[in-house]
Each structure stands twice: as structure tokens, then as C-alpha cells.
Amino acid sequence: MTSTQRSEIANMMLKAYVPPGCAMNMFVRHYMRLQHDHEADEGYEEKRKKMAKPVLHVNLAIEEHASKIYTRAMFEQFGHNLYQAGAYKIEEVEKGKVYLAKHTKPHKREKWSRVILEIKMVDEGEYFECECGWFEHMDVPCCHALKVMDYLGIEEIPGKHIMKRWTWDARDILPKHLQIYQNDHASSRFFTYRHSTILKKALELVRLGDASAEAYERLDALFNNDLIAMAHHM
Template identity: 50%
Template sequence: MRLLFDREANENYEERRTKIMLPAMRLNTPLEFHASKIYTVAMFEKFGEILYEAGQYRVEEVEKGSKYYVHRYDPEKHDKWCRVMYIVEVLAAGEEIACECGGFEHTGLLCCHSIKV
């Protein structure tokens, strides 16, 4: 019961904080504006970091409207073990997006590769 109470208290704190504070917009894009209306302040800050990271990638369309390769700019500047290309697929006529990194399935936030697409 104590764990549930603590978790609920943290969620209530975040919701109150979101109502009081206006989120800081970094890029002033429609996507960022929409996210500011949906996410709490803490989640919006994480979304902003992911949105910023998306600038490190370029998109190559493989199949029109359904399959994309997302490449990292300057791959030689990164460690050899670091992946430099991801495959992102748009499913269900644009209603769903899937990246092979599995970021959304793991965190519940879109990954930078999906955002870039």
C-alpha cells in the first residue's frame, strides 16, 4: 500500500507541476507544441532531448511511404560498436510507426529515428 501511495503521490506532483509550469519550447515546431499539450513536464523534457537527438540523422526513403533508412551523420565520429543505420517502417496507412531499435516498446516515447521520419 505504501508503494502505491508513493507512486500516486509522485504522479499527482507531476500533474500539478504540469498545470502550473509552461514547458520550455526548444525548436518551436508543431510536433513539439503538440507534445507539450500531452506530456507532463518531466516527460516533455525527455521528449525534447529525443527531438534534439533526431537532428543527428538523415532519412532515406526505400519504399514510398512505408519503409525508411535512417542514417547517422558522420558515422566515423562515433564508436565502431555504435549503430549508424536503423530501419523505420510506417504501418497501417500511417497510423503506426515501428523502428527496429525498439525504443517505443521499451520507454513509451517515440525514438529519435521515428521522429526524424
Template identity: 50%
Template sequence: MPGTTHRWCKWHVLRKAKEHLGPHYTKRSDFRAALHKVVNEMLTVDEFEAAWADLLDRYKLHNNTFLIQIFEVMHKWAKPYFSGKFCAKQTSTQRSESANHLLKGYIPPACPMNLFVKQYSKFQFDREAEEGFQEKRTRLGGVVLRYNFPREEHASQVYTRTMFEMFGQALYHAVRYDVEEVERGTRYHVRHIEAEKREKWCREMHTVDVHEGGARYTGECGLFEHMGMLCCHDIKVLLHLGVRKIPSFHVMKRWTIDACDNLPLHLIHYQKDQGPPRLSSYRHTALHLTALEFVQLGDSNVDAFDRAMDILIAGKAELTVLAAIKDGKSLVDQTQVGESANPTMTMMADGAHQEDERSEMFISTECGLGSVSVGGDSRHPLSTLLAPDRKKQKGRPTTVRDKPGYEIKYARSRFCTVCREKGHKSTTCPRRGDLLKKPRKIPTCGNCGVAGHKKTSCFNPVLPFVKRPRDGPVE
């Protein structure tokens, strides 16, 4: 996401401005408001450059080192330079910073692991409760229509409560514009009715293009491409053309009431926005059940298996000729037609496409098919769905689970304490140099203390046992 990976995000600019500009920033409230307006508002490139030049002229800051430095890297933090990138209106590190701020309210610093788990569970419960409250507020809360427009009523039915309030603000600002048709049905100019009262660097006119006969609108401000919500200029063109509902292309699902209605790709046809679920045809079901019975009979013995394979091979060759002509009512044809008509399936990423392939393989396995066709004519055997072969461990068989590599403890290998290499000890190390070897201790008898024999072969009389003073008094 642009503006998030580099340290020059807009919040960093405002924070550093307070440090570098000093009293000029803290004492001049008008300068502070002007700087926040330039940094935070969604402007075009020419508006931003004009507003920045006006800010420097008004407050005599042309020679300020900090402002010169951040203007040189404006493409890394200024919003107009990545207005066409979808960021869900988050163009800085505010998501991670807000998460850290929330965690600090629940988890104290240097807390033990048991307390962290307990407090994190409480934090998660509170967040889910807040999300549930917002869902209930959207579902049960009354909607107040300010203008009673058909577009406003449609927005109240599809958007969440918060996004509907944001749409209402854009609709409020759209009333202050006039529309001029430049090219019939394709291009319009939206002009502010009080342009003389606005800042001199603000643009008086914005261009809105209409594509595909009114199915898609693009404005110069790029608000929809940036956060997925129509801007006031696009809404004014909708009002001018008399469009009763927001185009489906501009209704982003993440801002709607059914945002949580996300199912896996092999069950996506059960979602509310995908229409009624597709049902298998009678002939597909009959063929499937008959094929299962045929497989069960052919698996009875070797003779039945050989005969079943001969029948299948001969039948496959005969059906190949008959299946060349399609009537379009088979389950495969209906699925392909449904996917081509669904724009969400054509815009899937590579990762989602791979997930769809795995889902199709799983479905084919449940249906009893031997292999599935994925991505054209490629065939994937069912062996790819099986678990990897378990590596046989040494020793007697056991029922203990297979442990990963980081849990297996290997015997510690010994190494030399002089050169830190394996294969020898410090006493036989070739790098010992002139280190002196410890003299070998001469063994002595444990009875008489004389060297040359052991206690078991000592001929001296056994001395009486005498306790030492620390052992206590001798009885």
C-alpha cells in the first residue's frame, strides 16, 4: 500500500512539523489548520501544489529546511499521488498504531504469559462485542433520510450504518455543485456554485466520465478508487441523470450489510449476492448413482473387475463420439456459463484460483471421481490429495505422534575444548602447542597407602577404622 512502508507518512509529517517549526506551529492556529487541511484532504495534484505554494507564501516559509525536505518526497506521503490506489482510506500506519494503543489498555508491559493470554481473551471478547453492537445498530437502528432521494434510500438498504452516514455527508456536499454536460452521456463538468468563497487554490470544476452506459463513473478526485465510496461529484452526476439506485459496480461489498457473508469458493454459489444456488440435473444425478453401483459391483472379484474395465473402455470410446454435440444443459456447461456471467469470479487473484482448484479436487473426491480437470486439459491424480507417507522411525513401532524437527532432541556431539572441532579430545588435539599435560596420578592402596598393589591384594593387616573429628565422637 503506498504511503505506509515509508517513514514519510502524513501523520509523520504533522508530528515532525510540530518539532521543527516550533513556536510558529504551536502559536499560529491558522497555520496549523491550513497545514492539516493540505495534508489530510483528498486533493488533485495541481490543487496540492498550489496549496503548498500558497502556504509558503502566506507564512514566509520558503527557506524552512523541514518543509523543503518533505516537499522533495511528497510522492511518498501526499494523498493526491496515490489517489488511484485502493487503501480503504488508510494511508499510513494508523492501523498498527491503533492496535498497539488498544493492546496497551489491556496488557501491562512485561506481563507473564498466563496474564497475556487472559487479557488478550478479554480484549478479543470486547472487540467482538463492539462488532456485534455495530451489527445490531445497523440491523435495528432507524434510518433517517435527509433528502428522501431514491439513491439515499437504496444506500440505507445496502450500506452499514457508519458508511450510510458517510454517504449522507457526500450527498450533502453534492447539492453545492452544478452540472454541465460536455459530451452527451459520457462526460460532465461539475462546478461549485460558490467558487469565489473557497480557497484560491481549490479547483472550481471537476470532470466526471460515464462508462458502459452508466454502469461505472470515474471522477478526477479518485475517491472511489481510493476507498470504495462515491464522491460528491459522482453523486451529483447521478442526481442529474436521474439514476434511482447506486450502480452495482460502485457498491463495494466490504461496506455493505452482507460483508460477513463470505463462503469458500466451492460454496460461493450459496452467498446472497450470487443468486439462487445451482441444482444438479436429473440425468447427472442418475448417472452418478448408477456409476457408484457399477463400481461397487466391479470391485467384487478379479473377473468382475476385468469385465468392468472392458465395459468402461468400450463405453468411453462410444460416448466420446456422442458427447461431441452438447445441448448446454449439462452441469459442467451451466457452471461455466455461471462463472463467466459472474464478474467476481473473473477478477480472482492467483491465490484464490489455486484455492478454487483445491476445492474442485475435493468435490471430485467426494463424488468418487478418479481425477479432475483443472486449468484446461491438465489432469491431477488423486494421489496429490493423500497425506504424505509417514517416515518409519528406528526401533519398535509406537503410537506416538510424528514430531516436527524442532521438537526432536538429538544427542549432543562432543568437540575439542581447544580448537572447537569434532573427532578428538583436548588431550590429543594437534593444536595444543606447548600446553603441559597434567602428570598422571600414581594409584595407591586404599588400606596401607603404598603404591604397587590394590586394597584387595594388600598383605598388611587391616587398620582399624577411625572417624575424623567432623564425623562426630567415636563410640
């Protein structure tokens, strides 16, 4: 997603909450309401994840992989694209490099709609570049690229097609000097078992404490009380 698109999305979100020309104190109040609603939506996503497993519609290995990494809303978008992929057939132009996705019912498409698209395989399958430009704008693989992946028997979404902000680890983004503690950097850690166990529980507490203002206040009070108690016993 480009910086211009991100700016437009941010402006659209603000316009839904903040009246034009409002005073600074009113802007802050409305912005806090926007943030509260956003946190509530994230909490709803977490609840959906815990209550029920995502439903697989096409029963492909790549769909199962998507269900494990994407948030529920993004997985639904991925599933829609995967379903749309069924309307195409693949023609190999250059093995391991260039493929054509051809719609199986071109006569039923709109006249302005393209029925043949070229997909280029880059870095031996690490990335698929499609003429439709869907991934560059939406950060989720398009139906044409997914059809090529299925044609090649790829069972997991290539790493370069996974945008962290659409995954369950989206909140797990730390400053550069702390990135070794992120879930997706686990392989680079060399900690003791005790360190790893305590760290994992501490990060989970931080995640829960960041869910809302009330949760933050409770966790902050808990930390303060426990630190005082520990100081008296040392």
C-alpha cells in the first residue's frame, strides 16, 4: 500500500469521527473515541479467533496456511480471492518464470474486463507479480497469482506476500533494538529456557494490558504493587 493510499485511508477514518473545523480539545476527544472503537474492533477479532476456527471452503493446503496467519477479516478476503481463482486456467509461457491466467468464461465478463493476465514468478517462487496489481494495492495475493500457486503445487503463501499488519502478530511490532523479541524472529534468539518462558508470559501480559484503558490501569497497578512487595523482600 502506497503512502498516498495510507494518507487517504487515515483522512477517511478521521472524517467519520472528527467534525471539520473543530477546536483542538474537541479533536482530541473525538480522536480518543476513534482509538477506543478501533481497540474494541481488535478485541472482537481476538474473541472471534478464540471462539471458533475459520471455515475452509476449498480445502487446499494454502488456504489452511492462510487461516493460521491472517486475521479473520483478512482470511475472509483471501478466501474470496481463492474462490475467484477457480474461474481461471493457467497456461505456462516460460517454465518457472511466466504464466498466463485465462478466464474460463470470457463471454460472461464485462467488455472492459481483462480475461487474460500475465503473472511473473520472481525469485524462484518467493514472489508472484501479476498485471492486475491487486497485491501492490491491497497487500493480499490476487486470484490470478493464487491460481498459479495452485498450478505449481505451492502449499504455503510465499513470505514476500505476507504483510505483517494483516496477521495475528500485527501488534507484535517492536523498535529495531528489540525486534529479536518478536514472534517472527524467534529463530534468532539464544536465551535460556527460563528467560524464554518468562518473556513469553510478560509479552502476553503487555498485550492484554494494551487492549483498553481499563486493562492498562489494572495491569499498571498490579505491576506497581508487586514491585513494591518484591522490594520489601529483597
